[in-house]
Amino acid sequence: MSLVLTEDQLMFRDAAKRFAAERAPVAQLRKLRDDNDAAGFSREVWKEMADMGWAGVLVPEEHGGAGFGYVGAGLVAEEIGRNLSATPLLSTAVLGVTALLRGGSAAQKEAFLPAIAGGDLVVALASDEKNRHAPHSIATRATGGSGKFKLSGRKVHVLDGHVADRLIVTARTSGDVESRDGITLFLVDTKASGVNVTRTPTVDSHNAAAVELRDVAVSDSDVIGTVDKGAVVLDAVLDAGRAVLAAELLGVAEESFERTLGYLREREQFGAKIGTFQSLQHRAAHLFCEIELVRSVVLRTLQALDAQEPTASNLVCLAKGKASDVARIATNEAVQMHGGIGMTDEFDIGFFMKRARAAGETFGDYYYHADRFAQLAGY
Amino acid sequence: MSAQLKSVDQLETFRRETRAWLEANCPAEMRQPVTEEGDVCWGGRRWKFKNDAQRVWLERMAERGWTVPEWPKEYGGGGLSKEEARVLREEMGRLSCRVPLTSFGISMLGPALLKYGNEQQKREHLPKIVRGEIRWCQGYSEPGAGSDLASLKTRAEDKGAHFLVNGSKIWTSYGDKADWIFCLVRTDFSAKKQEGISFVLFDMQSPGISTRPIRLISGYSPFTQTFFDNVQVPKENLMGELNKGWTIAKYLLTHERNMIGGMGTQRQTPLSQLAIKSIGLASGKLAEGTLRADIARFEMDALAFTLTMGRVMDEAKAGNETGAVSSMLKYYGTELNKRRAELAMSIAGSEGLKFDGQTQADIAPVWLRTKANSIEGGTSEVQLNIIAKNVLRLPGA
Ligand SMILES: Cc1cc2nc3c(=O)[nH]c(=O)nc-3n(C[C@H](O)[C@H](O)[C@H](O)COP(=O)(O)OP(=O)(O)OC[C@H]3O[C@@H](n4cnc5c(N)ncnc54)[C@H](O)[C@@H]3O)c2cc1C
Numbered sequence: 001m002s003l004v005l006t007e008d009q010l011m012f013r014d015a016a017k018r019f020a021a022e023r024a025p026v027a028q029l030r031k032l033r034d035d036n037d038a039a040g041f042s043r044e045v046w047k048e049m050a051d052m053g054w055a056g057v058l059v060p061e062e063h064g065g066a067g068f069g070y071v072g073a074g075l076v077a078e079e080i081g082r083n084l085s086a087t088p089l090l091s092t093a094v095l096g097v098t099a100l101l102r103g104g105s106a107a108q109k110e111a112f113l114p115a116i117a118g119g120d121l122v123v124a125l126a127s128d129e130k131n132r133h134a135p136h137s138i139a140t141r142a143t144g145g146s147g148k149f150k151l152s153g154r155k156v157h158v159l160d161g162h163v164a165d166r167l168i169v170t171a172r173t174s175g176d177v178e179s180r181d182g183i184t185l186f187l188v189d190t191k192a193s194g195v196n197v198t199r200t201p202t203v204d205s206h207n208a209a210a211v212e213l214r215d216v217a218v219s220d221s222d223v224i225g226t227v228d229k230g231a232v233v234l235d236a237v238l239d240a241g242r243a244v245l246a247a248e249l250l251g252v253a254e255e256s257f258e259r260t261l262g263y264l265r266e267r268e269q270f271g272a273k274i275g276t277f278q279s280l281q282h283r284a285a286h287l288f289c290e291i292e293l294v295r296s297v298v299l300r301t302l303q304a305l306d307a308q309e310p311t312a313s314n315l316v317c318l319a320k321g322k323a324s325d326v327a328r329i330a331t332n333e334a335v336q337m338h339g340g341i342g343m344t345d346e347f348d349i350g351f352f353m354k355r356a357r358a359a360g361e362t363f364g365d366y367y368y369h370a371d372r373f374a375q376l377a378g379y
Numbered sequence: 380m381s382a383q384l385k386s387v388d389q390l391e392t393f394r395r396e397t398r399a400w401l402e403a404n405c406p407a408e409m410r411q412p413v414t415e416e417g418d419v420c421w422g423g424r425r426w427k428f429k430n431d432a433q434r435v436w437l438e439r440m441a442e443r444g445w446t447v448p449e450w451p452k453e454y455g456g457g458g459l460s461k462e463e464a465r466v467l468r469e470e471m472g473r474l475s476c477r478v479p480l481t482s483f484g485i486s487m488l489g490p491a492l493l494k495y496g497n498e499q500q501k502r503e504h505l506p507k508i509v510r511g512e513i514r515w516c517q518g519y520s521e522p523g524a525g526s527d528l529a530s531l532k533t534r535a536e537d538k539g540a541h542f543l544v545n546g547s548k549i550w551t552s553y554g555d556k557a558d559w560i561f562c563l564v565r566t567d568f569s570a571k572k573q574e575g576i577s578f579v580l581f582d583m584q585s586p587g588i589s590t591r592p593i594r595l596i597s598g599y600s601p602f603t604q605t606f607f608d609n610v611q612v613p614k615e616n617l618m619g620e621l622n623k624g625w626t627i628a629k630y631l632l633t634h635e636r637n638m639i640g641g642m643g644t645q646r647q648t649p650l651s652q653l654a655i656k657s658i659g660l661a662s663g664k665l666a667e668g669t670l671r672a673d674i675a676r677f678e679m680d681a682l683a684f685t686l687t688m689g690r691v692m693d694e695a696k697a698g699n700e701t702g703a704v705s706s707m708l709k710y711y712g713t714e715l716n717k718r719r720a721e722l723a724m725s726i727a728g729s730e731g732l733k734f735d736g737q738t739q740a741d742i743a744p745v746w747l748r749t750k751a752n753s754i755e756g757g758t759s760e761v762q763l764n765i766i767a768k769n770v771l772r773l774p775g776a
Contacts, residue, residue, distance in 0.1 A: 003690035004697045265774055276775035281767035288766055289711045292704075293680070296687040318679050374675040379651040379665050 001303050003296060005075075012053075012068060013075040017082075019052055024085030026348045032086050033205040039163050040199075040207040041086040047119045054089055056117025058097045058240075063113035065097075070240065070305040074247035074298060081251020084355055086206065088122050090244060091160035096123030098240040099168050103185060103225030103233035112166070124164035125237065126155040126188075126211045133364045135238055136180045136231060140213060142171035147220040149173075151186060151194075151213045157362070161209030162199040164190050168237075169213065173228050180231045185224040192216055204358035205351075239316045242363045243301050246316075246323035249359050250298050253291050253323070253330040256352040260284070260334045267339075274337075283333060290326045297322055314376050321369030324360035331356040386462075393463055397470045404439045405476045406432035412475070414740045416599070419481050422511025424558045440479035441510045447485055450493070454505035461696050483552070484508035484515045486638040488561050488580075491631040495578075495619040504580070516583070517635075518548040518562030518605060519628065526761050528563075529572045529625060533607065535564035535579065542566070542579065542617075544587075544610040550755075554590045554603030557583050561631075567622050578624035581612045597747035598736040633705040635756045640705070640712030641688060642752065650674050650719065654726045670725060677718050684715055703770045710762035713752035720746040 005013065023045050032040060049055060057073045059065020066072065073094055080087060097116060100109055115121035130137055140153025151171050161167070167188040175182025190197060194216040199209050225233040261284065264275030274280060301319035304312040331353035335342040342349050360366070409432050413419060417429045420437055428434040440446050443457060448464040450456025459467065471478075489508055492501055507513040524531040533546030544564055551560070559582055567575030587610040590603035619627050651665075654674055658666050665671035691704050724731045724746050731742040738744070753759040767773045 002693045002697070003686070004693045004699070261771055261773070265772070273774040275773040278764075281771075281773050282760070282763040284771055284773065285710075285763040285766035288771060289707045292707060293683040293687050293711070296690040297683045299690070300686050318682055322679055322683055370672065370675040370679060373679055374651070374665070374671060375663065377649075377651055377678070378663075379655055379660065379671065379674070 001307070003299055003303075005071075005299075009068075009071060009075060012072055013079070015052065016054070016076045016079045019049070020079040020083040020085050023048060024080075024083055024087065026084045026351055029084045029086050029205055029351065030348075040160075040205075041088060041163075046087060049087060049089070050117065050119025054087075055093050055119045056097075056113075057089075057093055058101065059093075059113050059117040060101075063109060063117065065113065065117040070243060070302040071299070073240075073244050074302040077244045077247040078251035078254075078298075081248035081253075081355075081359075082255040084252070084351055088160045088163065088207070090241060090248075091125065091164070091207075092116055092121070092123045094244045095125040095159075095237050095241050096166075096168065098237045099125070099185065099224050099233055102236045103230070105221070107221070108187065108224065121166065122160055122164045123166045123168060124158050124161045124209075125241075126158045126161060126167045127170040127234065127238075128157050129153070129155060131156065133361075133368055134178075135234065135363075136183065137178050138170050138172050138183055139177050140169065140171040142173045142184055142186065142218075149186070149218050151188065151216040151218060153213050155211040155213070157200075158197075158209045158211050159362070160207045161211050162197050163207065164197075166190065167195070167211065168224060169211075170230060170234055175228075182228050183230040183234060184227045185230040185233055186218045187222045187224060188213075188216060188218060192218075202358055204354040206355070206358060235313075238363050239313055240305060242316050242320040242369075243298070243305055245359050245362055246294070246298050246301065246319040249323035249327040249356060250291070250294050252352050252356050252359065253294065253327040256331045256334040256349060256356075257284075257287055257291060259349060259352075260337050263338055280337060283337075287326075287330055287333060291330065294319075294323050294326050314373060317369040317373035317376065320364060321366045321373060324356075324369070325366040327356040328360055328366075390462055390466060394466045394470060397467055398473070401470055401474050401476055404436075405471075405474060406436055408432035409436040409477045409479075410475045411477075413477060415738065418477070420477075420479060420511065421482055421514055421553070421556070422480050423482075423514025423556065424512070425556065426511070426514070436477070437479045437511050444509060446480040446511065447489065447509055450489065450505065450509065454493075454501055455509035456505075461692065465692075480511045482508065482511065482514060483517055483557075484513060487517060487631050487635050488515050490634045491561075491578075491627050492618070494630060495627045497618075499615070500580070500618060513559060514553065514557045516551050516554050516557035516560050516605075518551060518560045520548060520550045522547065522549050522604075526758055528628070529576065531563055531565060531576065533562070533564050534568070535566050535577060535612065537566070538611075541614060542612045544579075544581075544607045544612055546607055548605040548607075550593070550602050551590070551605040552602045552755075554583075554605045555592060559583060560605075561618075563624055563628055566624075570622065573625045575622055576624040576628065577621055578618045578627045579612050580616045580618060581610065585610050585612070587611075595748070596750070597744040598734070599744075632757060636705040636709035636762070639752060639756045640708035640710070642712065642716060647719075649678065650722055650726065651678060653723060657726050657728065657730075670722075674722060674726075677715070677722055681715055681719070684711055687711075703766075706757075706762040706765040706769075709756060710753075710759050710766070713749075714759060716752050717749045720749040 053066030054076050056065030057068045057076060061067045100112055129139055142149040142151050144150050151169060167190055169186045169188050170183055172182055173184040194214040196212040197209050202208050267274045297319045301315040304315050334349050335353055338349055341347050420433050444455055445457045448457035448459040448467050452458035492504055521531050535542035535544045561580050563576055564579055565575050566577040587608040589606045592600040592603050594600045651674055654665055723742055727742050733741050734743045
């Protein structure tokens with residue numbers, strides 16, 4: 001498949017670009033933060049995003065979505081990264097929808113996909129338990145039998161957990177704490193008794209929460225996928241999230257890089273534009289190359305997910321690992337090349353560095369994915 | 380949609396036919412890995428084929444124009460589309476067929492001739508390049524003009540029917556083996572440095588040319604300092620317009636850079652495999668954790684770079700400008716190649732230190748040779764300067 005965007009994709013991207021810059025720019029994130037906004041995003045804007053086809057970007061047309069696939073989701077995420085837009089796109093439209101598409105029953109799809117695509121339902125994945133991403137390390141227990149389960153455990157870094165209508169909870173129905181077998185996914189109503197959600201403010205001013213589950217009652221009909229075999233769905237969900245995060249990180253890197261180039265062209269010291277200094281030029285030129293590499297791997301990876309290629313996971317490692325690393329470096333360099341002003345809260349560039357750090361950490365950072373990349377390659 | 384399907388169909392037919400033809404026509408010896416300098420066929424008047432297979436393979440491929448698959452048929456090329464050429468490369472890779480002919484005529488001069496040469500020059504030179512009957516060398520660098528190439532001093536004076544060339548070039552790769560040279564000379568001494576340069580072609584057998592070999596740290600001597608002492612070059616050997624050679628020189632350099640940048644992505648044993656053999660696994664992971672981390676970082680960057688090369692080609696096919704990226708490919712590709720060689724040396728340990736000054740396929744000479752990758756064709760620093768100026772539009776760069 002050609003690594004060039006099609007006409008349709010270009011149009012979708014251009015529309016996303018305009019919308020994000022107008023309706024969900026950095027200034028909005030700043031305001032949400034300063035206002036200590038209870039939701040952490042604007043529900044009104046999320047509704048508009050749904051109208052743009054964002055909430056249903058992965059949802060097939062027969063379920064009321066736009067059906068633009070992972071490439072489409074990546075195009076939106078890149079603009080989200082450029083604008084640091086506050087939106088539940090990742091939690092709901094990517095993680096939630098992928099879980100339902102991969103493991104949802106007909107009834108679940110019917111009940112949730114159109115509501116998600118319409119921007120009326122927020123879903124959050126409650127899976128990680130460790131501070132460092134270890135997706136199969138799950139101690140949360142689902143006990144019981146004959147179609148009835150009780151969930152108990154504690155989840156961290158649940159994106160949009162405190163605003164979600166439904167949680168997708170991973171729990172152990174059998175096996176040891178570290179084993180890939182024995183994991184089951186459950187849909188849980190956030191208002192159910194025994195569910196306790198605490199918002200955990202993060203450095204990037206994006207939404208995350210801790211979730212406590214104490215004897216939360218669920219049943220067969222809440223299972224996504226198959227009992228004990230939930231890792232198949234979980235891995236697909238995480239890979240989708242990682243790939244889309246890689247696209248967002250690409251946007252973060254691009255935008256902070258472009259802002260920095262602008263500054264290099266305008267700021268003067270020693271009677272010259274600082275952009276004439278070769279040490280800065282060379283670092284900028286090197287970053288340009290790295291960002292171009294990320295652009296290639298992100299597009300290739302999203303295409304591989306859409307085509308359900310068997311080795312897509314290797315590409316996901318490459319994309320998430322590389323994008324996390326390059327966005328980290330790009331935003332660090334951005335702060336450095338802005339000098340003192342880069343350290344001020346009033347100036348936006350610091351927001352990009354914070355987001356790069358948080359998005360890089362989410363679902364595995366560079367180190368996690370380099371390790372996984374090597375393992376998948378047999379070394 | 381149906382037109383696209385049809386072309387996909389045609390491409391599959393082309394793939395089948397190509398595969399069958401290669402299977403029938405590529406001699407078994409030409410499917411073995413390249414292990415020494417003589418295995419790479421450079422062609423030229425004085426080329427000594429290593430064996431019959433090498434000669435036959437070149438002749439058969441040249442016959443179809445497949446030594447230069449994408450050049451137009453009228454000059455002996457294969458006339459293939461980019462897609463077909465990619466299929467040919469893939470099928471050659473599948474059967475491990477060696478590249479039948481490697482030359483500066485193919486990778487550097489040819490593209491410039493196609494764009495800037497006049498009809499007579501194209502008819503004279505291109506078919507010989509296709510058939511490997513001529514070997515070219517590149518006369519750009521001078522002792523005083525390396526990165527600052529445009530400051531070159533080799534002069535060509537107008538003597539009516541011919542130019543009289545005097546001066547010297549350095550680092551002329553294969554200067555002592557080449558039949559002809561494409562050479563930058565100064566024809567206007569008063570103009571701005573870029574505006575007084577012309578691009579000329581001449582026979583290395585011309586009276587007044589001498590070469591002195593220069594030995595590399597990797598142990599062998601592929602290049603020379605080249606001296607011109609009252610060399611007469613016929614006027615019709617001027618390519619493009621007088622004093623407009625710099626434009627051609629830069630165009631040719633983008634091709635040279637793409638070629639050098641792409642070297643690192645040629646079929647090579649993955650470092651991880653070398654490492655598994657040399658170091659071994661412990662619980663499924665390479666036994667040396669720190670080295671493993673560097674290998675993984677390299678392999679990820681290498682894959683990302685390969686995908687980027689592919690994307691650049693796809694963009695070119697889609698008609699998007701690619702001139703500016705040749706510096707990126709040159710810079711990143713050569714730095715990667717050096718990283719690979721450094722890691723290969725570390726993986727091999729003391730075994731990697733073997734050096735007899737002869738066997739170019741040993742790890743040490745390869746490692747040493749890669750150091751030139753970020754110097755030849757314009758240094759890494761110069762590529763970064765070009766990116767800063769032409770791509771990033773930074774001031775005063
Ligand atoms: C193996 C090999 C094969 C070659 N083959 C050929 C050939 O066939 N034909 C040919 O014409 N030439 C050939 N060259 C020459 C090559 O193009 C030059 O060596 C190269 O352009 C660098 O020039 P220089 O050696 O004079 O180094 P210099 O230009 O003197 O550079 C020295 C150092 O200074 C740095 N530097 C210079 N200018 C700047 C700047 N503006 N900003 C920052 N840093 C700078 C360089 O990057 C380098 O690190 C070959 C070289 C090698 C090593």
